[in-house]
Amino acid sequence: MQIGSCWFDIENKTLSNLANETSWKMPAAEFSVIEILVQHRGQVLSREELLVAIPAELRALSLLTEAIERIRFYLGLDYAGLIETVDNQGYVLHSAPKSKTNNISSIPFGSISAKHYFILIGLLLGLLWMINLVFVPAMEINPMKKQVITSQSSNISFYPIFTSMKLKEKYQPQIQSFIKSIETCSKVPWQNIYLSFSTEDDLISFVLKRERLGRIEIRNLKQVPLDDDWHFIDKSWLTKVGICG
Amino acid sequence: MVNQHLKSMNYAKKVWLLVCSLFVIIGICIGLHFFFGPEDNMSLSCRADLHGKGVKRDVKVAIDIKIVGEEVTLKYRSFESGTDNHSMIMKGKLEKLDLTSMTFKLKLEKGQVVSNLLQHSFSNHMKSVIDSSRLAMANRGPLSLDIHLLEIDEKQHYAIVQFSPDDGLWGCDIKDNKLTF
Numbered sequence: 001m002q003i004g005s006c007w008f009d010i011e012n013k014t015l016s017n018l019a020n021e022t023s024w025k026m027p028a029a030e031f032s033v034i035e036i037l038v039q040h041r042g043q044v045l046s047r048e049e050l051l052v053a054i055p056a057e058l059r060a061l062s063l064l065t066e067a068i069e070r071i072r073f074y075l076g077l078d079y080a081g082l083i084e085t086v087d088n089q090g091y092v093l094h095s096a097p098k099s100k101t102n103n104i105s106s107i108p109f110g111s112i113s114a115k116h117y118f119i120l121i122g123l124l125l126g127l128l129w130m131i132n133l134v135f136v137p138a139m140e141i142n143p144m145k146k147q148v149i150t151s152q153s154s155n156i157s158f159y160p161i162f163t164s165m166k167l168k169e170k171y172q173p174q175i176q177s178f179i180k181s182i183e184t185c186s187k188v189p190w191q192n193i194y195l196s197f198s199t200e201d202d203l204i205s206f207v208l209k210r211e212r213l214g215r216i217e218i219r220n221l222k223q224v225p226l227d228d229d230w231h232f233i234d235k236s237w238l239t240k241v242g243i244c245g
Numbered sequence: 246m247v248n249q250h251l252k253s254m255n256y257a258k259k260v261w262l263l264v265c266s267l268f269v270i271i272g273i274c275i276g277l278h279f280f281f282g283p284e285d286n287m288s289l290s291c292r293a294d295l296h297g298k299g300v301k302r303d304v305k306v307a308i309d310i311k312i313v314g315e316e317v318t319l320k321y322r323s324f325e326s327g328t329d330n331h332s333m334i335m336k337g338k339l340e341k342l343d344l345t346s347m348t349f350k351l352k353l354e355k356g357q358v359v360s361n362l363l364q365h366s367f368s369n370h371m372k373s374v375i376d377s378s379r380l381a382m383a384n385r386g387p388l389s390l391d392i393h394l395l396e397i398d399e400k401q402h403y404a405i406v407q408f409s410p411d412d413g414l415w416g417c418d419i420k421d422n423k424l425t426f
Contacts, residue, residue: 116257124267161412196413197412198411198412198413200411201373202373203370205412205413208416209405209416215401218405218417219294220291220292220293220415222306224296224297226297
C-alpha cells in the first residue's frame with residue numbers, strides 16, 4: 001500500500017522508500033500504529049484507539065508519540081504531513097499531502113505565513129507614515145509659469161512671479177505693456193527674464209539671466225515705479241537699464 | 246498538537262525578531278542623522294542696480310545671506326561707487342528648511358544699522374527698508390522671513406530666490422552650499 005513515496009508491506013512489516021530505495025523493517029510499535037492508521041485512512045483515530053493497537057508492553061503515550069515521529073521522519077519532509085495531528089483528538093493518515101498553507105517565499109529565517117507577512121507590511125507602512133508626519137510635512141510646490149516673448153532677434157523666456165492671483169490680475173496690464181515693449185527691441189541679450197513686484201517696498205524686481213561661453217550670467221534690477229501703470233517702461237528705458245541691447 | 250504549537254511559537258518569534266531588527270536599524274539611522282548629519286550651510290550674495298526717481302545713477306543694493314547650521318545672518322546694504330552707504334544687519338535662526346517647497350523659513354531676532362559717517366541721511370529706499378523691519382520687530386517680535394528657492398544651479402553657482410512677505414526677487418551667487426537636498 002502506497003503512503004506518500006513509500007510502500008507499506010503489511011506482510012513483511014516493512015516500509016520502503018521508493019525515492020531513495022531504502023527499506024525499514026518496522027519495530028512492533030511503529031508497525032501497529034501505521035497498520036491501524038492505514039486501515040482507517042482518512043479517519044481520525046484517538047490516542048486511546050492507537051494505544052490499544054500497540055502491543056501491551058509498549059503501550060505508553062510517550063512511546064506512541066515517538067513512533068509517530070519516527071514514521072514521519074521516514075516518510076520524509078514532503079510526506080510527513082500525511083500523518084496529521086488533530087488537536088485534542090488524535091491522528092489521521094491522509095491519502096495525499098494537504099496543500100501547503102499560504103507561505104510567503106523563504107527568507108533566511110524561514111518562511112512566514114501570509115497573515116504575519118501582512119502584519120509586518122502594515123507595521124512598516126504605519127512607521128513610514130509616522131516618520132513622514134514628524135520629519136517631512138507635505139507642502140505644495142509652486143512652479144514658475146513661463147511665457148515666451150518674441151523679440152526682433154530672439155525668443156525670451158519670461159517668468160512673471162506673483163504670490164497671489166489677486167496681485168497677478170492687478171498687474172496684468174502692466175505685464176502686457178512690458179511684454180509689448182520687449183517685442184519692439186531689436187536685440188535682447190538675455191535668455192530669461194524674471195519679474196516680481198513688491199507692494200511692501202514698492203519696488204519692481206527684474207532678474208535677467210543668460211548663458212555666455214558655458215557660464216551663467218545673472219543681473220538684478222530694482223526699479224521704483226515712476227507711475228502706477230508702468231508707462232515709464234518703454235524702449236528707451238529698456239535700453240537704459242540694459243534689458244534691450 | 247505540541248508540534249503545531251511549537252511551530253506557531255517559532256513563527257511568532259521570527260516575525261518579532263524581524264520587526265525588532267527593523268526598529269533598531271531605523272533608530273540607528275535617525276540617531277546618526279541627528280548626531281552626525283552634516284550641518285546645513287549656505288551663503289548667498291546678491292547685487293542689484295537700483296533705479297527710480299530720486300535715485301542716484303550709480304547706486305546699488307545688495308543682500309548677503311549666510312546660513313551656518315541654525316544661525317542666520319542677513320546683511321542688506323546700499324552702496325555707491327563701491328562704497329557702503331548704509332547697512333542693515335539682521336541675525337536670527339533658521340527655523341526650518343522645507344524641502345518640498347524649497348523654502349528657508351527664518352526668524353530674525355535682532356538687527357542693527359551701520360551707517361557711513363560721510364552720508365547725511367538714508368536714501369528713501371533704505372529708509373523704507375529699515376523702517377519696515379524696525380516696525381515689524383517692535384510690534385510683532387522676531388521677524389519671519391521666507392526665502393523661496395525658485396531656481397538653483399550648484400554647478401553654475403547661482404540661485405534665484407524670492408523673499409516673503411515682501412516678494413522681492415533676486416538672482417544670487419552661491420558662495421557656499423552644503424545643503425542636504
